[in-house]
Structures are given as C-alpha cells and as structure tokens.
Amino acid sequence: MPEAVVTMDGWYCLHDFRSIDWTSWKYASSEEREQAIHEFQKMISNWEDTEKSKQGSHALYTIMGQKADFMMMILRPTMEELNEIETAFNKTKLAEFTTPAYSYVSVVELSNYMGNANEDDPEIQARLKPTLPKWNHICFYPMDKRRQGNDNWYVLEKDERAKLMYAHGMTGRQYAGKIRQIITGSIGFDDWEWGVTLFAHDVLQFKKLVYEMRFDEVTSRYGDFGSFYIGNLLKPDAVPQFLHV
Numbered sequence: 001m002p003e004a005v006v007t008m009d010g011w012y013c014l015h016d017f018r019s020i021d022w023t024s025w026k027y028a029s030s031e032e033r034e035q036a037i038h039e040f041q042k043m044i045s046n047w048e049d050t051e052k053s054k055q056g057s058h059a060l061y062t063i064m065g066q067k068a069d070f071m072m073m074i075l076r077p078t079m080e081e082l083n084e085i086e087t088a089f090n091k092t093k094l095a096e097f098t099t100p101a102y103s104y105v106s107v108v109e110l111s112n113y114m115g116n117a118n119e120d121d122p123e124i125q126a127r128l129k130p131t132l133p134k135w136n137h138i139c140f141y142p143m144d145k146r147r148q149g150n151d152n153w154y155v156l157e158k159d160e161r162a163k164l165m166y167a168h169g170m171t172g173r174q175y176a177g178k179i180r181q182i183i184t185g186s187i188g189f190d191d192w193e194w195g196v197t198l199f200a201h202d203v204l205q206f207k208k209l210v211y212e213m214r215f216d217e218v219t220s221r222y223g224d225f226g227s228f229y230i231g232n233l234l235k236p237d238a239v240p241q242f243l244h245v
C-alpha cells in the first residue's frame with residue numbers, strides 16, 4: 001500500500017466570502033450605515049491586535065465578479081476561535097446587509113515529502129503560523145488530487161509523488177517574490193482536499209503561474225479544481241469608501 005505523508009499542520013483557516021445586498025444597504029439610514037462601518041472597523045482593529053501579538057492573522061479583499069463582494073481570510077490556533085469570529089461577524093450590523101456566498105474551512109499544511117523538515121524549526125513554524133501578506137491581490141481556489149482510473153494520485157508510491165511534488169516546487173520557485181502561496185489542507189474538513197491561496201503584487205502573475213503549473217504532471221494528470229475567486233486588497237481605512245453609497 002502506498003505510504004501516506006505525515007503532514008505538519010498549523011493554524012486553522014476560514015475563508016469567508018460575502019455578497020452585499022446593495023439595495024437594502026442604500027435604503028438604510030446614514031446613521032445605520034455609519035454604525036455598521038464603525039463596528040466592522042472595530043472588529044478589524046481587534047484582528048490587527050491579534051495579528052501583532054502573533055496569535056493569528058487575517059486578510060481582507062474585495063472580490064471581482066458575481067461570486068462575492070468581499071472575503072475575509074482568518075487564521076487562528078483553534079477551530080473554536082474561527083467559529084467565534086464567524087459568529088461575531090454574523091451578529092454585526094454589517095452582516096444584516098450581507099449574504100453568505102461561499103466558505104472554506106481548512107488548516108495550514110506542509111506536506112514534508114522529503115521527510116527532512118523539523119517541525120520545531122522556527123522557519124517551519126513561521127510557515128505553519130504565517131502572517132498573511134497584505135499584497136495587492138488574492139487568488140483562492142479549492143482543489144483535489146484526482147482519483148480516476150489510471151490517474152489516481154492515491155495509488156502512486158510515495159517516491160513517485162515526491163518526485164512530482166519536487167517538480168511542482170521548482171515551477172513555483174520561479175515566482176519567488178512575485179507570488180506567495182499558502183496551502184491549507186481540508187481533507188475531512190471541507191468539500192475539497194486543499195485550499196490554494198495565492199497573494200501577488202501584480203494580478204497577472206496568478207494567470208502566468210496557474211497556467212505554467214497546468215503543464216506539471218502533478219497538475220495536468222492529477223489536479224482537479226473548484227471555483228476561482230480573485231480579489232483586490234481592502235485596506236481597513238478604505239472600508240468606508242468601499243461601502244459608500
């Protein structure tokens with residue numbers, strides 16, 4: 001039987017996508033809107049305090065297209081904390097004007113195919129408990145490794161998988177400084193096996209990387225993908241402008 005890889009797992013992760021009901025938002029009184037914005041900014045400011053004390057991290061992006069209007073990506077040491085944040089948001093005034101668009105539950109994961117990574121290494125710890133970059137753009141999509149006929153990732157021997165993952169890493173390394181990837185594992189947590197979250201300064205780099213990776217065997221033979229979400233950084237002080245009607 002092929003050997004499973006022992007994963008290293010870090011902070012739990014919630015990707016929370018919301019759509020705004022602009023009609024009811026426009027009909028709300030300006031006091032109500034101000035109150036909603038203020039309360040949301042206060043919530044973000046609390047998240048910033050958590051991030052500064054290295055107890056978690058977050059990212060806030062507006063989403064292009066009709067899949068959602070904005071997304072909150074939250075990392076915390078426990079699933080309970082993620083749940084508290086989700087519930088706290090749901091109780092806010094702003095939430096009254098949003099509808100859930102999509103969500104994804106996972107945990108930051110490193111797969112250690114080479115077997116030489118030491119979990120206590122500060123560099124590994126920093127990757128398992130990352131401060132999310134506040135780069136201009138985000139790209140999120142869930143994915144599976146295929147299990148179909150002759151293209152079944154889970155019947156490949158570990159050495160073969162390690163070889164394919166190595167080639168994958170080499171393609172990715174060419175994008176050092178241009179793209180940062182956070183891979184979150186979600187087997188047993190959500191509908192796909194991994195969440196792929198990419199950050200870039202230049203949005204076009206996502207297209208270039210994802211295209212180039214399509215030719216890596218690990219993607220061309222074994223990669224299956226869900227919907228792609230693409231967004232622009234929403235700085236906390238730009239929230240009033242984003243919500244201005």
Ligand code: VOV
Nearest residue numbers: 110111112169172173175179181183194196210213214219
């Ligand atoms: C900046 C780009 C970039 C870089 C450098 C990079 C490197 C690496 C390395 C070195 C490793 C293995 C060790 C680890 O760190 O876990 C991985 C692992 C992984 N990756 Fe990756 N990946 C990138 C980017 C990157 C992309 C764009 C995708 C989506 C695939 C695509 O075709 O759209 C992806 C997927 C994954 C997955 C699902 C895993 C886990 C697979 C498993 O079976 O466990 N990844 N990845």
